[in-house]
Amino acid sequence: MTTLHRSEKSRAKSVRKGLHPKNLHNQGYDFPALVESHPALAPHVKPNAHGELSIDFADPLAVKTLNAALLNRYYNITDWDIPEGALCPPIPGRADYIHYMADLIELGLGRKNPSIKLLDIGTGANGIYPLLACQIYGWQCVGSEISAQSLENVATIIANNPTLKDRFTLRTQHDKNHMFEGIIQAGEFFDVSVCNPPFHASLDEALKGSQLKLNNLARSRGEKKAKTKSPTLNFGGMGAELWCKGGEQLFLKKLIKESQVYSTQCQWFSSLISKADNVKPATKLMRKLGAVDIREIEMTQGNKMTRILAWTFI
Numbered sequence: 001m002t003t004l005h006r007s008e009k010s011r012a013k014s015v016r017k018g019l020h021p022k023n024l025h026n027q028g029y030d031f032p033a034l035v036e037s038h039p040a041l042a043p044h045v046k047p048n049a050h051g052e053l054s055i056d057f058a059d060p061l062a063v064k065t066l067n068a069a070l071l072n073r074y075y076n077i078t079d080w081d082i083p084e085g086a087l088c089p090p091i092p093g094r095a096d097y098i099h100y101m102a103d104l105i106e107l108g109l110g111r112k113n114p115s116i117k118l119l120d121i122g123t124g125a126n127g128i129y130p131l132l133a134c135q136i137y138g139w140q141c142v143g144s145e146i147s148a149q150s151l152e153n154v155a156t157i158i159a160n161n162p163t164l165k166d167r168f169t170l171r172t173q174h175d176k177n178h179m180f181e182g183i184i185q186a187g188e189f190f191d192v193s194v195c196n197p198p199f200h201a202s203l204d205e206a207l208k209g210s211q212l213k214l215n216n217l218a219r220s221r222g223e224k225k226a227k228t229k230s231p232t233l234n235f236g237g238m239g240a241e242l243w244c245k246g247g248e249q250l251f252l253k254k255l256i257k258e259s260q261v262y263s264t265q266c267q268w269f270s271s272l273i274s275k276a277d278n279v280k281p282a283t284k285l286m287r288k289l290g291a292v293d294i295r296e297i298e299m300t301q302g303n304k305m306t307r308i309l310a311w312t313f314i
Contacts, residue, residue, distance in 0.1 A: 025092035038069035263313035
């Protein structure tokens with residue numbers, strides 16, 4: 001990744017095929033090993049249409065159990081669980097995000113430096129970014145969230161894993177119109193903030209998106225169409241985890257504008273971006289507000305592409 005002079009108002013784009021080189025999931029899922037470390041996964045593992053071991057990724061319970069197995073085997077996180085209907089993040093892609101943020105703050109894998117501090121905006125019920133950042137890099141992490149139910153669940157995960165107690169703290173966001181205000185405290189400094197924004201503008205839009213995913217999964221199994229009267233969300237998502245008024249574009253606009261207010265208290269702000277059309281207006285706003293370095297990082301996992309936008313004012 002090219003390093004740009006901090007005084008330049010610039011945008012660098014990094015494109016990589018496949019997962020980050022440091023990602024532990026580069027070789028796919030080792031299902032026998034996962035079942036060995038997490039036997040609850042066993043009933044969900046079966047040969048797919050190509051004769052390879054897999055799970056039914058249209059089954060929310062199978063996806064959640066796979067996540068628990070991955071976190072147990074590769075990241076020493078035990079008893080991870082989420083409430084029914086909560087967003088269930090794909091672990092390899094979330095680990096990629098953390099690795100790319102480590103690249104940005106010039107921290108290599110294995111250099112456990114607890115002085116690095118991460119803020120997760122909207123940590124959800126899964127707490128995935130701080131969990132991975134704590135376990136991979138030993139960072140200090142803060143997860144913010146507006147949902148009391150979600151915070152309670154993450155608190156249980158932390159309680160079940162005592163090594164996280166002094167490294168992962170939770171803060172309640174009391175105002176849905178703010179991301180950083182009420183969370184970043186006076187005199188506090190973060191090396192990076194991460195965010196997985198709600199992608200959709202309505203619940204109906206979220207359900208249609210899930211139906212499309214299910215149809216794609218069905219086609220990959222040789223079926224014509226997913227047979228569901230009411231679409232389920234295979235990767236879950238409750239309320240604010242999936243949708244908000246104005247959708248991803250308006251959320252990003254608010255996030256970027258408020259980041260300027262806290263520009264001296266965070267080295268790198270960042271967010272996942274689901275829709276490619278939202279990149280251009282977001283970067284335009286960043287430049288207008290005085291961002292001195294903007295990075296667009298495209299990530300691929302299989303046939304799926306996601307992107308991160310990262311920006312800094314200092």
